[in-house]
Amino acid sequence: MDIAALTGVMIGGAGHSGSTLLGMILSGLEGAVYIGEGAKVRYLGDMTKPLKKRACKICGDDCAFWNGFRWDTSRGLYEQVAAHSGARIVIDSSKKPDWIAARAEELRAGGHMARLIILTRDGRAVVNSRLRKYPDRDAASQITEWMEQITAARALAADFPGEVLNLAYEELATRPEDTARRLAAFIGAPFNASMLAFSSREHHPLGGNNGTQFLAARGQQGGADVQPGARSAAYYRDHPDAIRLDLRWKDELHDTHAALFEQMAGSLNQSMKWEF
Numbered sequence: 001m002d003i004a005a006l007t008g009v010m011i012g013g014a015g016h017s018g019s020t021l022l023g024m025i026l027s028g029l030e031g032a033v034y035i036g037e038g039a040k041v042r043y044l045g046d047m048t049k050p051l052k053k054r055a056c057k058i059c060g061d062d063c064a065f066w067n068g069f070r071w072d073t074s075r076g077l078y079e080q081v082a083a084h085s086g087a088r089i090v091i092d093s094s095k096k097p098d099w100i101a102a103r104a105e106e107l108r109a110g111g112h113m114a115r116l117i118i119l120t121r122d123g124r125a126v127v128n129s130r131l132r133k134y135p136d137r138d139a140a141s142q143i144t145e146w147m148e149q150i151t152a153a154r155a156l157a158a159d160f161p162g163e164v165l166n167l168a169y170e171e172l173a174t175r176p177e178d179t180a181r182r183l184a185a186f187i188g189a190p191f192n193a194s195m196l197a198f199s200s201r202e203h204h205p206l207g208g209n210n211g212t213q214f215l216a217a218r219g220q221q222g223g224a225d226v227q228p229g230a231r232s233a234a235y236y237r238d239h240p241d242a243i244r245l246d247l248r249w250k251d252e253l254h255d256t257h258a259a260l261f262e263q264m265a266g267s268l269n270q271s272m273k274w275e276f
Contacts, residue, residue: 006112008078009187010100011093012156014149016129017121018169019093020208021243024216025176027203028195029184031088035081036205038092039099041071044206056204058217058226065204076106089189093208095149097156104161114162115187118153121169123269124261128249131257132231139257143264150268170274173245199241211236 009026011019020036027034035041036057043054044066056063069084071077078090094100100116107114123146130142157164165186172179176196184191194200199216211228214236228236235248253261261269 005088006078006082006107006110007089007115007187008103008107008112009089009091009115009117010103011091011117011119012095012097012100012153013119014121014123014126014146014153015095016126016133016209017119018172019095019119020205020212021198022117022119022167022169022172023091023093023205023208024198024201024203024212025172025180025195025243026089026091026183026187027201028192028198029089029187029189030192032091032189033081033085033087033089034091034093034203034205036092037094037207038077038081038090038103039094039096040206041069041077044069044071052207056206057208057210057213058203058205060225063204066206076110076112077103078107078112079110089187095153097152100156101159108161113188114160116157116160116162116164117183117186118157118164118166119169120150120153120166120272122249122272122274123147123150123265124253124258125169125246125249125274127257127261128253132248132252133229135231139260140264143261147265147268150272168272168274170245173243176243196243197241198243211239215239215241 011022023034023036026032040053043049046054051060055061056066071080081090082088092103104114126146127142131139163186180195181191199218203216205213210226211232213226214228217226
């Protein structure tokens with residue numbers, strides 16, 4: 001592989017916004033590999049860490065893709081992933097601004113291309129997803145965390161040393177082919193209709209959303225162990241392979257939490273608010 005042709009694609013924004021789905025779709029580009037939350041590469045093989053941090057979420061410790069890979073931190077991560085996998089496009093959904101800035105600097109120093117996708121989602125859906133997963137956590141703190149992540153993502157985009165694309169999860173889920181074409185053009189790769197059939201490919205993500213990984217793993221050998229959370233199990237087990245807009249928040253978000261969200265974050269959410 002010509003390392004000089006390397007493109008690093010980083011996904012920024014708040015968690016629970018669809019970055020695992022986006023990464024898996026982008027893995028359908030020719031020469032692309034989706035590594036999941038690349039920041040967890042630091043824990044590969046560290047048996048003191050829980051399985052979900054130290055290994056592929058689908059294959060576990062026996063992942064043929066990640067076995068034998070160790071990051072030499074004196075060199076750029078994406079260069080090493082590209083050399084390891086033969087890919088020329090490396091996709092990382094870590095989202096943390098400091099991590100993204102450091103990887104972008106590695107790419108710049110190596111003469112490579114950096115692309116940033118800021119993925120947003122209606123904040124009400126994000127907060128509802130957080131409360132579903134962590135029902136014992138305070139709603140106000142979940143709202144505050146989302147606001148902080150959105151603000152940080154915007155600051156990251158303003159200073160990013162490469163091209164930036166802003167994308168709404170809802171746009172991806174309701175217009176997947178048009179959005180995939182736009183994403184391919186942004187990255188500089190030809191559109192491939194198979195991008196949308198994300199569950200038909202093998203994936204080896206570090207970290208990320210269990211539900212989306214469950215959909216992808218249903219047809220992947222060795223992927224039977226990844227399971228959605230108990231509160232999402234029925235939703236994902238009845239989910240088709242096709243991309244579908246997740247609107248569970250409309251039925252699940254308690255009125256008091258919706259009112260609190262509007263009070264605290266309504267103005268920030270205005271540009272991301274999804275109307276039906």
